[in-house]
Amino acid sequence: MTTLDAAVPAAPPGHAAPGRGPVRFLGEARFFWRLLTRGAVLLMFTLGIYRFWLTTDVRRFLWSNTELSGDTFEYTGTAVELLLGFLIAIVLLVPLYTLFFVITLSAGPIGEMSSLLSFLMLVVLGNYAIYRARRYRLTRTIYRGVRFHQSGSAWHYALCAVLWWGLVILTLGLAYPFAQSQLERFKMRNTFFGDLPGRFEGTGWALFVRGILMWFLSIVPFMVGLIATLGAIDWDALAADGGSDDLSGWFDATGLSGAIVYGGFSVGWLVLSIVVFYPLFQAMVLRWWTSGLRFGEVRVTSHLRTAQIYGVYARFLWYALLFSLVVLVMVVLALFTVPSALKEEHSKLSEIIATAALLVTYLVAALGYSTIYQATVRLGLWRSVVESLDIAGGAALERVHAGGEASSPIGEGLADALNVGGM
Numbered sequence: 001m002t003t004l005d006a007a008v009p010a011a012p013p014g015h016a017a018p019g020r021g022p023v024r025f026l027g028e029a030r031f032f033w034r035l036l037t038r039g040a041v042l043l044m045f046t047l048g049i050y051r052f053w054l055t056t057d058v059r060r061f062l063w064s065n066t067e068l069s070g071d072t073f074e075y076t077g078t079a080v081e082l083l084l085g086f087l088i089a090i091v092l093l094v095p096l097y098t099l100f101f102v103i104t105l106s107a108g109p110i111g112e113m114s115s116l117l118s119f120l121m122l123v124v125l126g127n128y129a130i131y132r133a134r135r136y137r138l139t140r141t142i143y144r145g146v147r148f149h150q151s152g153s154a155w156h157y158a159l160c161a162v163l164w165w166g167l168v169i170l171t172l173g174l175a176y177p178f179a180q181s182q183l184e185r186f187k188m189r190n191t192f193f194g195d196l197p198g199r200f201e202g203t204g205w206a207l208f209v210r211g212i213l214m215w216f217l218s219i220v221p222f223m224v225g226l227i228a229t230l231g232a233i234d235w236d237a238l239a240a241d242g243g244s245d246d247l248s249g250w251f252d253a254t255g256l257s258g259a260i261v262y263g264g265f266s267v268g269w270l271v272l273s274i275v276v277f278y279p280l281f282q283a284m285v286l287r288w289w290t291s292g293l294r295f296g297e298v299r300v301t302s303h304l305r306t307a308q309i310y311g312v313y314a315r316f317l318w319y320a321l322l323f324s325l326v327v328l329v330m331v332v333l334a335l336f337t338v339p340s341a342l343k344e345e346h347s348k349l350s351e352i353i354a355t356a357a358l359l360v361t362y363l364v365a366a367l368g369y370s371t372i373y374q375a376t377v378r379l380g381l382w383r384s385v386v387e388s389l390d391i392a393g394g395a396a397l398e399r400v401h402a403g404g405e406a407s408s409p410i411g412e413g414l415a416d417a418l419n420v421g422g423m
Contacts, residue, residue, distance in 0.1 A: 022067075023066070023067065023068050023387065023390075023391060024066075024067045024386070024387060025065055025066055025067070025383045025386045025387055026065040026066075026067055026072070027062070027065030027383075029375065029379060032061060032374075032375055032379050033371075035054075035057055035058070035061060036054075036058075036371045036374055037371060039053075039054035039058075040370070040371045042054070044363055044364075044367060049083075052079040052082040052083045053079040055079070055082060056075075056078060056079040056082065058374070058378075059075045059077065059137075060075045062379075062382055063075035063141065066382075068143065069394055069397075071144050073141060073142065073143050074141070074142040074143070075142075076140045076141075077136070077137070081409040082412060082413065082416070084409065084413070085136075085408070085409030085410045085411070085412050085413025085414070085416075086413035086417055087413070088410050088413055089413035089414040089416070089417040089418075090413075092410075092414070093414075093417055093418075096121075096125075100118045100121075103117065103118070120162075122418065123162055123165075124158050124159065124162055125418065126158075126418045127158035127162060127420075128155060128157070128158040128414075129411055129415035129418055129420055130161075130420055131152075131154040131157040131158065131187070131411070132154045132407075132411020132412070132414065133411045133412040133414070133415035133420075134150060135149075135150040135407045135411060136407050136412040137412070138191065139404060139405065139406045139407045143193070144397075145402065146193060146402050146403075147194065147402065147403070147405075148191070148404070149191075149192050149403065149404025149407075150190050150192070150407075151190045152186065152187075152189075157183070157186055157187070160182070160183065160186060161183055164178075164179035164182060164183060167179065172223070173219060174208075176207075176211075177204040177205070177208040177211065178204035178205075178208070179204075180207065181200070181202055181204035181207065184200040184289065185199075185200045188200035188293065188294075192403060192404060193295050194400040194401050194402050194403045194404070195400065195401045195402075195403045196295050196296045196298070196400050197295070198293070198295045199294045200292045200294070201292045201294055202288050202291065203292075207284070207285070207288050210288070211281065214277050214281060217273065218270065218274070222266050222267075222269055222270040224266075225262055225263070225266020226263075228266075229262040229266060230259075232255045232258040232259040233259045234255040237253050237254045237255070238254045238255075238256070278313075279306070279309040279312075279313050280306055280309070280310075282381075283304055283305070283306040284306075286302070286309075286381070287302045287304045290304070290388075290389060295396070296393075296396045297393035297395070298391065298394060298397065299392045299393050300389055300390070301390040301392070302385070302388045302390075303389075303390065304388035305388070309381070312376065312381055312384065313377065315380065316372060316373060316377050316380075319372045319375075319376055320369060320372055320373075323365075323368050323369065327361065327364070327365045327368070330357075330361045330364070331358070333357075
């Protein structure tokens with residue numbers, strides 16, 4: 001297969017050092033902040049085109065500062081690959097979107113179902129892109145001269161993922177642990193480090209047992225509140241047109257006043273549950289996932305603490321709050337300082353300048369929050385997970401032979417175009 005990058009030289013047998021060693025993250029937060037801040041400025045001035053270079057720089061920083069048994073990982077992907085993959089993906093997607101538009105305009109049952117069909121096709125295509133993008137990132141990851149790589153059908157994975165996520169929705173999330181375990185099994189049995197095959201040993205039941213209490217405390221009260229909301233409405237009175245001008249009496253007669261109260265409590269409880277439980281849920285899933293990873297005789301165990309994840313999100317909220325105050329000051333200056341600095345006869349000019357200032361403020365805010373999230377949450381999660389790992393059976397790395405080849409970046413570009421990309 002022809003690729004855009006130069007081939008990585010194969011490592012000779014026995015190149016990897018034996019034994020068991022620590023996993024460490026060597027990167028300093030201040031360098032990552034500097035990288036992201038510079039990237040945010042360039043993103044603004046290049047209208048987003050610089051994101052391919054920023055993504056590459058972020059990956060190189062994370063990979064190269066992750067050390068296993070004294071050696072760090074290497075990311076060999078390039079920004080030009082990501083850009084070309086994205087452009088090719090756009091060319092492939094334009095006819096598809098055109099087809100969706102034509103189907104929407106057509107009459108008959110097909111036209112009426114066009115939205116559903118388009119959604120299902122994009123969901124399948126999105127999962128296809130996720131698998132292909134993972135293949136690209138693995139083949140650009142090198143450790144001690146040996147490349148990771150991935151086999152397996154992306155279409156097969158996409159269909160499995162769509163069926164599993166449909167089951168997750170139908171069961172209100174109860175099938176999530178089993179969906180995750182099966183999809184991870186599919187990915188890991190097609191993942192290789194050189195000629196060393198991977199596998200996943202985490203079970204859906206283990207994750208289900210750990211998370212069932214969280215599900216019960218968040219979903220069950222929400223569903224009870226939703227049922228109470230629907231039950232409080234007098235549907236006959238709501239359908240009848242009494243022509244009354246008494247809005248308050250109409251709310252009471254139809255039961256909408258009580259429904260609003262029940263609905264507010266149920267939605268509020270769900271939001272509160274997400275805020276409180278999400279770091280706990282993420283820590284649980286990350287610990288379960290990393291502890292299930294295997295490569296031949298190499299076994300991974302995670303000792304990730306939940307308090308670390310809460311600390312990561314608390315740091316993000318603190319920085320985001322401080323940045324919000326800065327943004328608020330910028331908005332006040334844009335709304336009051338600029339118009340007052342101009343004379344009344346230049347009111348049109350002042351409106352244009354104020355609008356431009358608000359637009360710049362919006363861009364700064366969006367890029368600022370993104371930068372804060374990456375510098376706190378992304379880096380914090382990466383560091384916490386990496387430093388929680390214990391690697392056993394590292395002697396198997398002695399016998400690894402180089403294998404696999406660099407894959408096309410089109411999958412990564414398609415994932416970017418469909419906004420389903422990841423690290």
